[in-house]
Amino acid sequence: MTQQPHTTPPSTSQGWDQGRQQAEPAPPPDRPGSGWATGGVVFAGVLMLVNGVLAILQGISALAKDDVYDRIGDYVYKISLTGWGWIMLVLGVVLVGVGYGVLKGAWWARMTGIFLASAAMVLHFLFLPYSPVWSGLMIGVDFFVIWALATAPDTSGARRGTT
Numbered sequence: 001m002t003q004q005p006h007t008t009p010p011s012t013s014q015g016w017d018q019g020r021q022q023a024e025p026a027p028p029p030d031r032p033g034s035g036w037a038t039g040g041v042v043f044a045g046v047l048m049l050v051n052g053v054l055a056i057l058q059g060i061s062a063l064a065k066d067d068v069y070d071r072i073g074d075y076v077y078k079i080s081l082t083g084w085g086w087i088m089l090v091l092g093v094v095l096v097g098v099g100y101g102v103l104k105g106a107w108w109a110r111m112t113g114i115f116l117a118s119a120a121m122v123l124h125f126l127f128l129p130y131s132p133v134w135s136g137l138m139i140g141v142d143f144f145v146i147w148a149l150a151t152a153p154d155t156s157g158a159r160r161g162t163t
Contacts, residue, residue, distance in 0.1 A: 041110070045099050045103035049096055051095055051120065060089065062085030062088060094116060114145075118146060120142050124139050
């Protein structure tokens, strides 16, 4: 038998048998829809829901009784506790809605979630004198939510032009 001109003889220097090769390479661990990417977005959505519910409760407590939080003497960003109550209440309601959208996988919710988590981070910074430990923890939670929503790959296909 003669060898055809378009084929090359098998190389023996590869060290493995051609029949033992995988049909296709294993998918990379950070591809869209992988465990880490999906888990980060789901966790961010749950954190937004919990953060929203807690902000609602915090807002209600600030509106119900003015003596729940310590009175701050001379503070640069001076807002009454009633004002803080309304701010936290509205922020909480919007966070719950956007957190639900993130869990449903809506692209608008991811972008809105980044904006809201950034706004919540600033508001918790301004609320530091009233509740320093809680505000510090919530700044960390908001940072994680921003990171998770910003770095998660787009699995909906909306940015690639497909539906």
